[in-house]
Amino acid sequence: MKNRRRVKNKNGIANIYLVLVFLVLYAPIFYLMYYSFNSGGTMHKFEGFTLDYYREVVADTRLMIIVINTLVIALLSSTIATIIAVIGALAIHHVRSRRAKNTLLSLNNVLIVSPDVIIGASFLILFTIVGIKLGFTSVLLSHVAFSIPIAVIMILPHLQEMSPTLTDAARDLGATRRDVLTKVILPIIKPGIFSGFFMALTYSLDDFAVTFFVTGNGYSTLSVEIYSRARQGVSLSINALSTLIFLFTILLVIGYYYLNQRKSRPAVQIAEPVAEAGVPR
Amino acid sequence: MKQLVNTFLAILIVAFGLMFLASRLNSAQGYSGGNTLTIYNWGDYIDPDLLKQFQEETGITVIYQTFDSNEAMLTKVEQGGTVFDVVVPSDYAIAKMREEKLLLPLDHSKLPNLANIGSKFMNLSFDPGNKYSVPYFWGTVGIIFNPEMTKGMDFSSWNSLWDKRLNNNIFLVDGAREVMGMALNSLHYSVNDRNEEHLQEALAKLNKLSPNVKAIVGDEIKMLLANEEAAVGIVWSGDASEIMDENDKLDYVVPEEGSNIWFDNMVIPRGAANIEGAHQFINFMLRPDVAAQNTEYVGYSTPNVPGLKLLPEDISGDERFYPPAEITGRLEVYDNLGKRMLAHYNELFLMFKMNKK
Numbered sequence: 001m002k003n004r005r006r007v008k009n010k011n012g013i014a015n016i017y018l019v020l021v022f023l024v025l026y027a028p029i030f031y032l033m034y035y036s037f038n039s040g041g042t043m044h045k046f047e048g049f050t051l052d053y054y055r056e057v058v059a060d061t062r063l064m065i066i067v068i069n070t071l072v073i074a075l076l077s078s079t080i081a082t083i084i085a086v087i088g089a090l091a092i093h094h095v096r097s098r099r100a101k102n103t104l105l106s107l108n109n110v111l112i113v114s115p116d117v118i119i120g121a122s123f124l125i126l127f128t129i130v131g132i133k134l135g136f137t138s139v140l141l142s143h144v145a146f147s148i149p150i151a152v153i154m155i156l157p158h159l160q161e162m163s164p165t166l167t168d169a170a171r172d173l174g175a176t177r178r179d180v181l182t183k184v185i186l187p188i189i190k191p192g193i194f195s196g197f198f199m200a201l202t203y204s205l206d207d208f209a210v211t212f213f214v215t216g217n218g219y220s221t222l223s224v225e226i227y228s229r230a231r232q233g234v235s236l237s238i239n240a241l242s243t244l245i246f247l248f249t250i251l252l253v254i255g256y257y258y259l260n261q262r263k264s265r266p267a268v269q270i271a272e273p274v275a276e277a278g279v280p281r
Numbered sequence: 282m283k284q285l286v287n288t289f290l291a292i293l294i295v296a297f298g299l300m301f302l303a304s305r306l307n308s309a310q311g312y313s314g315g316n317t318l319t320i321y322n323w324g325d326y327i328d329p330d331l332l333k334q335f336q337e338e339t340g341i342t343v344i345y346q347t348f349d350s351n352e353a354m355l356t357k358v359e360q361g362g363t364v365f366d367v368v369v370p371s372d373y374a375i376a377k378m379r380e381e382k383l384l385l386p387l388d389h390s391k392l393p394n395l396a397n398i399g400s401k402f403m404n405l406s407f408d409p410g411n412k413y414s415v416p417y418f419w420g421t422v423g424i425i426f427n428p429e430m431t432k433g434m435d436f437s438s439w440n441s442l443w444d445k446r447l448n449n450n451i452f453l454v455d456g457a458r459e460v461m462g463m464a465l466n467s468l469h470y471s472v473n474d475r476n477e478e479h480l481q482e483a484l485a486k487l488n489k490l491s492p493n494v495k496a497i498v499g500d501e502i503k504m505l506l507a508n509e510e511a512a513v514g515i516v517w518s519g520d521a522s523e524i525m526d527e528n529d530k531l532d533y534v535v536p537e538e539g540s541n542i543w544f545d546n547m548v549i550p551r552g553a554a555n556i557e558g559a560h561q562f563i564n565f566m567l568r569p570d571v572a573a574q575n576t577e578y579v580g581y582s583t584p585n586v587p588g589l590k591l592l593p594e595d596i597s598g599d600e601r602f603y604p605p606a607e608i609t610g611r612l613e614v615y616d617n618l619g620k621r622m623l624a625h626y627n628e629l630f631l632m633f634k635m636n637k638k
Contacts, residue, residue, distance in 0.1 A: 044508065061306055062345075068303040075296040079289055124360055134363045182282040190285060212353070216363030218319060218344040228324035228347035259288070 029246060036239035043236075053240035063225070063241070069136075070205065070222040077143035078151075078200035084144070085151030085196055090185070092152070093159040105156075111149040116209030119146060124213040134216030142214050143204045150203055151196030158192035159185075191260060198256050202249070318558040319344045321354060321365040323545070326418075328578035335565050341558045349500075358383055358550050365550050366559040372544045373458075375414050376407040376617035384413040385549045391560040394567035402584035405544065406614055414546035415563055418581035420518035421542055421604070421612060422459055423535040425525075430512035439467035439536045442513065443486075447493045452506060452514040455499050457623075457630035458615055459541065460487065463515055466538045473616040480629060487633045497634060506531065517543065518602055519581040526580065533601045539611030544584075 036054075040047030057063060092108075095101045111119075123142045124134075132138050162185065170184045186193075208223035215224055222245075226238055320332075324347040332343045346365075348354040351374035357363060359381070370378065378384050389395060389411075398416055408414045424436045430450070434441060442451060442463075453460050462472035464483035474480065495511045506514045507527035516524070521533040547566065549559045565571060572588030582602045583589055589597045597603065604612075618626065 065303055065306050068299050068306070072296050072299045072303065075292050075299070079292050079296070083289075124356070128360045186282050186285060193285065194288075213356075216346075216357065218346060220346065225347075228349045 032239050033243045033246070036236055036243045038236060043239075053235075053237045054244075056237040057241050057244070060237070063237075066220050066222055066225050067241070067245075069219065073136075073139055073143055073221060074201050074204040077140055077204050078147055078197050080140075081144045081147035081200045082151050082193060082197040085148050085155055085200075086186075086189075086193060088148065089152050089155040089159055089189075092156065108149045108152050111146070112153065116146075116207065120210035120213035123210065127214060134214055135219040138214040138216070139211060139219065139221065142210050143207065146207070146210055147200035147203055150199050151193075154196035154199055155189055155192040158189040162188050194256060194259060198252065201252070205245075205249070316340060316555070316558070317342045317344055318366045318555050318562055319346065319364055320562070321346050321348060321357070321368045323347065323369060324349055326369065326545075326579060328575050331566075331571055331575055334571075335562060338565070339558070339561055341555070341561065343562075361552060364552060364554045366553045366555045367562055368548055368550050369417055369545050370548060372405070372407040372546070373615045373617050375546055375548060378548070378550070379408065379413055380617070383551050385551055385553060385556065386412050387415065387549065387563075388560060391557075392564050392567065394564050397567055397569055397572070397585050397587050399584050399586045401609070402544070406616060407544075408546070414548045415567065416584040417545045417547050417566065418519070418576075418579065419542060419544045419584055420582050420602070421535045422462065422515065422517055422540050423521065423533055423601075424513060425506060425516050425521045425531055425533045426513045427506075427509060427531050429530060430509065436513075436534050437537050439463055439538050442467075442493065442515075443490060444493075447513060449493065449495050450512045451490075451493045451495060452502050452511050453494055453497045454502055454514070454516055454520075455497050457627045459515065459517075460497075460633070461626050461630055462541050462615070464490075466536070466540060469538060472539075472541050472613050473618065475618065475622055480625070484629045484633060488636050491633075491636060503527075519579070522580040522602060535601070535604055535608055535612075537608065537611070539608075539613065542609070542612035542614055544614070545581075 035043045035046065037049050037051070038046050039050035039052065088108075092101060092104050095104060120142070123138070123145070127134060127138045127141075132141070166184055166188070167180050170180045175183065206223060208227060211221050212224050212227070215221065222241075226241075229235070229238060318341050320343060322345070326347075327345075332345060335341070336343055348357070351371050354368060354370060355374060355377065358365065358368065358378070375384070392415065395411070395415060402416045402419060403411055424439075424442070426434075426436050431447070434444065434446065436442075458472070461480075461483060464487045465472055465474050465479065468479070468482055468486060470476075470479045470483070474483075496505075498505060502514055502516060503520050503524050505511065506516070506524050509528070509530075514524075516533075518533065518535075521531075525531050525533065547563050549556060549563075553559055566575070567585065569585060569587035569591055572583050572585035573591040576583040576585075576588065576592060577596070583592075589603070
């Protein structure tokens with residue numbers, strides 16, 4: 001009895017802690033959303049409810065073009081990056097020598113932790129030397145590039161958890177290399193592919209530092225635009241826009257959850273016991 | 282596998298659909314037409330109606346891009362890769378761009394409205410003879426203060442900042458030249474002083490200011506001051522006018538020891554595609570009615586003399602933004618100090634920042 005109470009108490013503290021953490025994380029976002037409906041025009045005092053700022057956002061064609069640009073870049077770059085990352089992860093997985101594998105992984109990780117500013121500046125220099133005009137292409141290429149390592153990191157654990165006996169069995173049963181890839185490996189690592197894709201998507205949506213260097217010729221993305229507007233104090237239409245984008249990302253997360261829950265259930269069910277057995281502990 | 286392929290195909294279809302939508306919007310705006318002019322300006326530094334008006338009058342479509350610092354703009358222009366037809370840098374950036382041969386000379390015969398610019402704003406040290414640049418806005422560096430929170434203190438001298446009553450009550454803008462210049466001015470030296478002893482003296486004096494300094498901040502200084510987070514701030518006059526729009530209790534003063542006077546100017550960078558259009562645009566911005574409208578929108582001080590006369594008396598007669606001759610006489614433009622001296626200024630400023638507890 002006494003013991004149980006202690007356990008409960010511990011959980012209570014943990015829950016309070018969790019609630020606090022989420023409060024800290026979400027409070028600024030809700031604060032911003034709240035003031036996007038303020039007719040007063042400032043973030044100090046709430047005067048009355050209005051949808052003016054939402055109307056302003058929709059009426060501002062230049063801003064809408066920039067929002068669409070941002071979405072297009074995010075979707076395209078994360079798709080391309082995920083495809084390349086799948087190939088890359090397979091290649092890294094197949095490297096026999098432990099040392100070479102670790103080196104490749106470290107090189108991949110260095111790209112994740114290296115500062116965006118440096119990556120952005122290097123891209124700017126590269127593109128101008130190669131002669132790629134700054135704009136859509138340069139932004140897309142750099143977003144693909146910085147998304148690949150992230151997607152690789154998300155996919156690789158699933159490959160490592162996959163039991164080698166599975167592919168061997170498939171081979172023994174007469175599967176071609178192609179069949180092994182499309183019918184065994186890809187379904188098993190599917191959750192990794194999707195999480196890689198969504199990680200890449202969010203990275204691309206909010207990247208400022210790299211994008212800042214490689215935008216040009218009238219082509220801009222949201223992060224860059226908001227930053228230069230912030231110089232004159234962020235207007236509430238930016239709040240409205242941020243609210244819309246926040247809702248959009250929530251939808252994405254729900255979509256991701258749905259994909260993982262419903263459709264991939266059979267694959268996960270087969271994969272998990274095997275994976276458990278295959279993980280060296 | 283099938284699900285993977287289907288999902289990614291769906292994503293690609295959505296992406297291309299959006300792309301199509303964007304190109305439709307672009308052509309509806311006329312951005313993809315032939316006769317375009319790309320302008321690279323500070324964020325929110327022009328009345329958007331004027332761009333529309335220019336478009337209607339000349340048929341030239343304006344592509345408008347923004348930057349947030351001279352350094353960011355310089356990087357973009359230096360590296361090339363993008364085409365800009367008109368850029369609006371500040372004085373020291375112009376000196377630097379001129380040295381690095383990043384500017385095209387202006388054809389003065391295409392700029393008849395240049396005559397509207399007051400003579401004291403022409404032929405300045407960063408561009409003798411206005412070969413490359415035309416003034417857009419100008420302003421000063423000064424003290425913005427909240428009379429309610431400072432209770433009758435007088436800020437007509439920089440030295441008033443060292444008053445003990447201002448403990449932890451001053452915001453400084455995060456600029457090496459501005460803060461060092463302020464300290465040098467308070468010692469009656471020039472903002473362009475290169476004398477090592479004077480500079481060390483300025484640093485020592487700044488260190489004594491530390492207890493009064495609440496924070497050294499960037500552009501958020503405007504919001505902080507408008508919200509009365511501190512009583513006093515060192516800001517550019519343009520920022521000051523914006524802060525005072527938000528919170529009319531505040532007041533701005535240019536100290537009598539002198540201060541910096543700065544200029545933002547229109548230039549045509551090397552690599553411009555539409556040089557004819559760029560001249561047309563510059564000439565358009567120099568028109569008195571346009572300059573007046575723009576001044577009212579932006580709130581900085583205009584160098585356009587007939588334009589200033591078109592403005593209401595409460596703007597043109599405001600001595601805080603159009604100071605009388607005895608003060609303007611003591612204002613100095615920042616010289617291009619050269620790489621090494623500038624690095625030294627930055628280093629001294631950094632030492633001050635690190636010292637501050």
